[in-house]
Amino acid sequence: MENSTALRDRLLDEIMDIPVIDVHSHVPAAEPCAERLRDILGYHYFTELAHSAGLDKAVLDDSVPDEQMIPQLLDGMKAIRNTVQHSWLTELASELFDFDKGVVTSDNWQELDRAVQSAAGQQGRAREVLEASSIERVFLTNSFDEDLSRVDTDMFVPSLRADNLVFELEDPEVRGKLEEVSDTEIKDSNSLKAALHTVFEYFITRGAKSAAISLPPHCETVVVEDAELERVVDKVLSGQELDAAESQKLQSGVFFMLAELCGEFEVPMQVMYGARRDAYEHGVPKGTDICQAGDSLTGLLPLLNSFPGVTFCLSVLNEGLNQELVNYGWIFHNVVISGHWWYLNVPVYIEQDLTARIQAVPGTKLIGYYSDMYKLEFGLPKFNMYRRSLAKVLAEEFVGRGLGDEEQAVSLARAMLRGNAQRIFGV
């Protein structure tokens, strides 16, 4: 066998040039780039890891000025220099801001801060960052009541975040907003569906290419008969409290309506499975959610079986679900496997799972990676981390196994980073 390091390096060169479609991010379209260093250092990966390693979270409060907050955070981040998350900071500083001091520290941060602020003021900075990152389009995550009229759809692709529609419709405020943006009085399940339809229409017209939802562990979808759904909707609209079984029916009912709308408007539904919210009471903002072991995707079977015509792009948060998801991508024609989410976005987990996907799932059904980023600057180090893992796995576990040659490896990488997303989402 050829030296797999040389092969890996050649593959990485090719992979670096593929302009990727990033199918999931939290980038705000109006302010996609960091305005100052604090916008970068405030990323929850840094704050939660530094806090976990002992940093007082009071330091992170908005009221603490940069001059105090940043050096203390960076000192706290000494404890996480071993992590891959920390390497994102070093890499983006060097690659996007020509920061040549290596590790960002409490002694040298001002130089980087100036570079961030200076770059932020430049015309076309967002496009420049994307180009430096080999990213072509970035999906957004948009609340149903968000104004999409000013989204730059050359760079961005809206996506309807459905979490509160499914899980918070018992909240009169959420229903009120839905009535308002859809200009529809919700008085039964039909008008509820009509309101959702209007939201979908609005999103699709503004270039949205998917709905997206994040589900808690042990989420059990159920097929709800029309009459029963009607009863539950009536009950909630009349202001009564639902019991647990009724809540589940309402949630599944709405979830299924959204899936039906995905079918009608021919867009996939992106499902991120398994985040348990607010589990850690003492965490920093966005640093309180966890994954949960011991879970199964079987709660999704009613949904997946009910909508054979809708494509579900699934991501999971717990390693224990990886092989089950490979199984689903392997036999369910409407399941696409997507990315490596959050707590699984670590090379060791990525590479093990990536190998399985490449060895056992149709190559047309794999969306390699998404950034999940909050600011565009993180696309570069996150995708580069993935690109290195992809090159390694393709060299060792694809070409090295005789599953294909170098050209086929590049072609598979292109499908996973770009072509599949283009086809599946129609971008």
Added chain:
Amino acid sequence: MENSTALRDRLLDEIMDIPVIDVHSHVPAAEPCAERLRDILGYHYFTELAHSAGLDKAVLDDSVPDEQMIPQLLDGMKAIRNTVQHSWLTELASELFDFDKGVVTSDNWQELDRAVQSAAGQQGRAREVLEASSIERVFLTNSFDEDLSRVDTDMFVPSLRADNLVFELEDPEVRGKLEEVSDTEIKDSNSLKAALHTVFEYFITRGAKSAAISLPPHCETVVVEDAELERVVDKVLSGQELDAAESQKLQSGVFFMLAELCGEFEVPMQVMYGARRDAYEHGVPKGTDICQAGDSLTGLLPLLNSFPGVTFCLSVLNEGLNQELVNYGWIFHNVVISGHWWYLNVPVYIEQDLTARIQAVPGTKLIGYYSDMYKLEFGLPKFNMYRRSLAKVLAEEFVGRGLGDEEQAVSLARAMLRGNAQRIFGV
């Protein structure tokens, strides 16, 4: 350390020559070989993956002639060329049918089809295929009412498939067949046991060397008192419906009877744990079952503890059970770890688990691999896939770790592919 690639290649050379005992397959003894290409392409791995990637399953219907079905299936299989399953086709075509066109396509399939048909007509083809595959004996999976009188026991070893006895005895048709083949009227638990005894006797006389059963996820065995079992058997025989707890008792009761018979006839019970049947409603035939995450083997403890004298050869379907199974193989004297089943039959899962087994379980208690094949032609690429993984793991994780030298590695491989099966099953 020596170059582990060279060592791996030397080990692979040795391993390729070990004539294996294949302890689990679905080969039909009367028609063990493919008669035409369609028999090969119809393997559910190909059809389910092609369907998952977008192939219309109507194409697979028996009524569609080869000239239409095969090119469409092969075109559909373009999407799965990255997979290890697809590599099985390429390898068997080349190695068993001298097909020299590389990948089988909609343009070149006829040549391969002719080769398959021509080979099928040759005297001694089955033995020839086995020899080309370094396989000595192949276990079958036989229904309790199967006629074993014409099984060629030089090549094949019958195995009593117990699934319907355990899980479908509430069905009068199954009981009727059991009464018929055993020539025993089932009127209570004693005569039920007698009927099963007769079946066992028949099987053992015809060369059977094991009973085999496939269990669903979360299968809970229970110790049932004689009187209680009697009551449940009476109830089902009198035509009444059992409730869930009673069904569990009946199933465990029969399962324990079979385990007792395994003890009496001194054959192991092969237990395949964790297939959830018919979960995917839109799948192709044999492409609707899934594994399930979040499960545990603890439901087997009553069984394993009740029969210390019976050897249980365990396989699992979900990666989350692999380490638990290693634990069982490590301390339970009556548990043997067997093969890499179905959705875990992928190099990445095999090698991780194989490393654990070799590092932590007595080498005498490992049955390396079985084919699970439906036609003999799949033995070659499946075992070869395993042999490569075994050589790699032995080179890197056994010799490379200093756990043994090259000779001990070969000796361990021989035990895992042949010697252990010979000793454990008495073949």
Added chain:
Amino acid sequence: MENSTALRDRLLDEIMDIPVIDVHSHVPAAEPCAERLRDILGYHYFTELAHSAGLDKAVLDDSVPDEQMIPQLLDGMKAIRNTVQHSWLTELASELFDFDKGVVTSDNWQELDRAVQSAAGQQGRAREVLEASSIERVFLTNSFDEDLSRVDTDMFVPSLRADNLVFELEDPEVRGKLEEVSDTEIKDSNSLKAALHTVFEYFITRGAKSAAISLPPHCETVVVEDAELERVVDKVLSGQELDAAESQKLQSGVFFMLAELCGEFEVPMQVMYGARRDAYEHGVPKGTDICQAGDSLTGLLPLLNSFPGVTFCLSVLNEGLNQELVNYGWIFHNVVISGHWWYLNVPVYIEQDLTARIQAVPGTKLIGYYSDMYKLEFGLPKFNMYRRSLAKVLAEEFVGRGLGDEEQAVSLARAMLRGNAQRIFGV
């Protein structure tokens, strides 16, 4: 990339010289060394594996003389020569007893036995073994009623084993002992707490640096209101049986008292999660417990959230919990990840998990390894096994990934083997 084997070897050289703090063992302070070979061969890893491979456990009975027991056990251990556990024996025989025959067999054991007996008689043998093993301090596991007055705290660090306090307080005998050692009459929850406080005081005064508890699978901690705890304590003190919910409250109540005492005395609590005791009815002594798949750490959330000021050093027994634990170490500021316990103490599991820990958890929150040994002689081969894995992972997955250079790798190793334990436990 540099040849990672050379780098690994250099790292290993450095790592071998780091004097480690071993934060968990079962070494008896009064007899820390093996007196004869049987003390070594009696380690449950050897006996359970040999029994699993077919050895009659009657051979292991104390009444069987060495001349019969040892050759039979060693013959039985032929079947486990592939395992890493067996390699511990070979390595310690060679490194600690100058045994130059390689594998210990039924033919050559007497020579080793003589060497063990001769070494046992030497002054300062324990210190010598520790020095040969690059181990500086060894934590003990001490029952609450143990006399610590003669523990050599230069070598050993007592640790309060809390299992029976939490799980067996319904047993009058346990309560009686607690009253005796604390000289406190337990008549309500306050006096119970006072008794525990006295135990803590005694332990801390004698150099104890942690409490330690082992929890069963699916252990659910609960926050219990004072009045409710009082009621349950009253009930048990009055001799009444508790129902399951009450037992859980009593256990959690005591567990929380102990956590509070850890806070007061500023020592961490070591939590070993997930051992199911006495699951295998036919096992050898200490060879009957198992891990359980399908579990989650979420049952610990009430505890972890209730004591933000107490450090919990967590270990798990099932691979399915590894990534969840990484998640906890990543965001919970009071969770430290500790070692690779028992059934996960196998290179393949260690290296996968170690890579994740190094890539995603603050380096200050990792306690690399502990021996869990019963005699000091096992520290050498167990730590050496870990050191090799650590060197490999640091070379390939840390330096090789560009997460740090060689110096930083050594520095991280030093923290994981020594510095973190020193800081966290205050030794």
